[in-house]
Structure formats: structure tokens, C-alpha cells
Amino acid sequence: MPWYTSLFQWFSGLFFSKTADISIVGLQASGKTSFVNVIGSGQWSEEVVPTVGFNVRNVRKGNVTLKIWDIAGQPKFRSTWERYCSGVDVIIFIVDSHDKEKFDAAQFELHQLLSHQTLAAVPLLVLGNKNDLEDHASVNELIKALELDKIRNRAVSCYSCSMKSQHNLDIVLQWLTKHSH
Numbered sequence: 001m002p003w004y005t006s007l008f009q010w011f012s013g014l015f016f017s018k019t020a021d022i023s024i025v026g027l028q029a030s031g032k033t034s035f036v037n038v039i040g041s042g043q044w045s046e047e048v049v050p051t052v053g054f055n056v057r058n059v060r061k062g063n064v065t066l067k068i069w070d071i072a073g074q075p076k077f078r079s080t081w082e083r084y085c086s087g088v089d090v091i092i093f094i095v096d097s098h099d100k101e102k103f104d105a106a107q108f109e110l111h112q113l114l115s116h117q118t119l120a121a122v123p124l125l126v127l128g129n130k131n132d133l134e135d136h137a138s139v140n141e142l143i144k145a146l147e148l149d150k151i152r153n154r155a156v157s158c159y160s161c162s163m164k165s166q167h168n169l170d171i172v173l174q175w176l177t178k179h180s181h
């Protein structure tokens, strides 16, 4: 890129910078920490340690700064999701689109979370992760399995993606930029 383009980007970033607070929830091993690693540093790894409690990370993309709360997904941590999701700009719910046996549990936990009045109207982004694996569910199958069409009181989007291949991460970032302020 020519020097004046990067200078312009740096300069406009000073004046037009945007931010978003994001909480990421979903069942264990769906790929939440992998998502943060991949968008934060392009770092894909098969070896990720299950999250205990939560981690916070600031990720800067162009002139958008994302403050991301990566919450643990094991059953004993799920009662904390609501606390970390209240007051954020966006909730991301990640589901392993290849692990169809867990769809019922994911549906239950998602609707349980959204039933909290404190989270009313917070936009929701559902990511069907691991679409690099054969036999993963499509977006339409996820909408049906997670009953996304029953969610009325907020903006909802659903994309199929993969942290491993980075498929669709560009549109996920576009969506997050649109919901930054």
C-alpha cells in the first residue's frame, strides 16, 4: 500500500475511531477462544486450553477497537454469562455446527440467556463454527435447531464460519464494525 494511504488510515483512525464491547458465549469447545485468537493475532491452533472463568482482550481492526469478553462454556460457568453480557454492544453465540448432538443444549442455553430482561435488545450474532468439517449444519439448519426465528426483541444474524480455515471471518468483522459506535 502506498505511504500516503497508510498515513491517511492512521490519521482518520485518530478522528473516526469506533469501539464495541462484545461478549462471546456458547457451549464448551465451540471455538470461542479460537475466535478471539484468530481475529486478534491470526493465530490458529488445535491446542487451546478450556477457558476457566473468562478472558478479556482488546483487538484493533482498522479504526475499530473491539473489547472482547471470552467467557467459559462448561456447564458450571454458564450462570455467569448473563452478568458478562449485560451492557455490551453485541452478544456473539458460537455453536459447533458439526456437533449436532449438542444443538438441543445450545438452543436451551441461548434462549435461557436471552430471556433475561437485562439483555433485552442487545444485538445477537450466532456463528456456526467448524464449517471446515464434513457434515456440518448449514445456516438454515442452525436457524431451525436453535429456533432463531422465535427471537423477536433484537437484531439477529447467523453465519457459518471456520476459525481453522478463517472462512467468513471477513463478513463477521464487517458485521461487528457495523455494530460499533
Ligand SMILES: Nc1nc2c(ncn2[C@@H]2O[C@H](COP(=O)(O)OP(=O)(O)OP(=O)(O)O)[C@@H](O)[C@H]2O)c(=O)[nH]1
Residues within 6 Å of the ligand: 026, 027, 028, 029, 030, 031, 032, 033, 034, 035, 045, 046, 047, 048, 049, 050, 051, 052, 071, 072, 073, 074, 129, 130, 131, 132, 133, 161, 162, 163, 164, 165
Ligand atoms: N476443525 C475445527 N476445529 C476448531 C475450530 N475452532 C475451534 N476448533 C477446535 O475446537 C476445540 C475447542 O476450541 P476452544 O476455542 O478452546 O473452544 P471454547 O469455546 O473456547 O471452549 P471453552 O473455553 O471450554 O468454553 C479446540 O481443539 C480447537 O482447536 C474450527 O473452526 N474448526
Ligand SMILES: [Mg+2]
Residues within 6 Å of the ligand: 032, 033, 034, 049, 050, 051, 070, 071, 072, 073
Ligand atoms: Mg475458551
